[in-house]
Amino acid sequence: MRLENRTALITGAGRGIGRAIAELFAREGARVAIADLSHDSASEAAESIRAAGGEAMALVMDVTDEQAVDDGFSQLADQWGGVDIAVANAGVQHIDPVHKLAYADWRKVVDVHLNGAFLVTRAALNQMYAGTGGTMLYMGSVHSLEASPLKSPYVAAKHGMLGLCRAVAKEGAEHGVRSNIICPGFVRTPLVEKQIPEQAKELGISEEEVIRNVMLKNTVDGEFTTVEDIAELAVHLAAFPSAALTGQSIVVSHGWHMQ
Numbered sequence: 050m051r052l053e054n055r056t057a058l059i060t061g062a063g064r065g066i067g068r069a070i071a072e073l074f075a076r077e078g079a080r081v082a083i084a085d086l087s088h089d090s091a092s093e094a095a096e097s098i099r100a101a102g103g104e105a106m107a108l109v110m111d112v113t114d115e116q117a118v119d120d121g122f123s124q125l126a127d128q129w130g131g132v133d134i135a136v137a138n139a140g141v142q143h144i145d146p147v148h149k150l151a152y153a154d155w156r157k158v159v160d161v162h163l164n165g166a167f168l169v170t171r172a173a174l175n176q177m178y179a180g181t182g183g184t185m186l187y188m189g190s191v192h193s194l195e196a197s198p199l200k201s202p203y204v205a206a207k208h209g210m211l212g213l214c215r216a217v218a219k220e221g222a223e224h225g226v227r228s229n230i231i232c233p234g235f236v237r238t239p240l241v242e243k244q245i246p247e248q249a250k251e252l253g254i255s256e257e258e259v260i261r262n263v264m265l266k267n268t269v270d271g272e273f274t275t276v277e278d279i280a281e282l283a284v285h286l287a288a289f290p291s292a293a294l295t296g297q298s299i300v301v302s303h304g305w306h307m308q
């Protein structure tokens with residue numbers, strides 16, 4: 050059990066990557082708060098963790114809502130005493146070239162990823178600084194480090210999260226807080242399933258070609274990264290015993306991006 054007696058809050062954990070992280074954290078002994086937009090998905094994920102013998106609570110939290118984020122962290126502190134690990138994972142995608150992009154769509158993507166990560170960070174740090182420290186984890190992307198066409202707000206926001214992660218590593222050190230960012234390649238979650246037909250339409254190619262020639266083209270083996278791969282890395286980073294590993298971006302992408 051690598052996370053025994055630890056308390057974690059994971060945003061966007063009702064499904065996809067966040068849910069896989071919550072499930073593995075629970076199997077490794079952590080108490081996990083599943084934060085998501087919808088009550089149904091957060092509750093369902095928390096119930097399935099409890100059914101498997103883990104400890105979990107569901108929190109309805111829109112990460113772009115300052116009050117909702119602060120309230121969710123307060124609820125966790127009331128029930129469990131405070132947070133040790135916070136994972137800013139909630140995310141959305143929008144496919145459009147820059148010259149056709151509506152300002153509202155730009156703002157929505159930046160708001161969820163970057164402003165949401167800030168609100169989660171501030172709430173988490175207040176609890177970690179009052180206790181014995183902790184770990185911030187950010188769900189970045191290969192797009193924290195390089196760009197692809199049609200995803201400008203996502204690329205910009207994910208680069209911004211890398212900067213936030215590094216700033217938190219510098220400020221958090223004296224309070225015992227480490228901060229790292231996970232940078233996945235393509236993982237076949239609902240977020241990616243939705244993009245396949247959208248990109249096919251925008252680029253005028255088949256869905257199969259989007260997968261083979263766009264998404265997985267630069268991997269070493271033509272394989273998708275899995276939610277289990279990401280969850281394993283998240284546990285490893287959360288359990289790491291010292292501040293030797295802080296302020297780092299770890300790419301997990303079947304070799305798509307090598308730093």
Ligand code: NAD
Nearest residue numbers: 061065066086111112138139140190233235236238239240
């Ligand atoms: P997903 O769509 O399966 O899950 C995203 C979750 O975030 C959903 O449960 C959704 O309800 C929640 N969410 C969206 N907006 C929210 C908000 N305002 N407040 C709270 N929750 C909100 O997507 P996923 O693939 O599991 O993505 C999770 C994270 O991983 C995202 O940050 C994404 O950018 C990142 N990521 C995904 C991939 C990939 O290929 N799937 C690659 C790199 C990075």
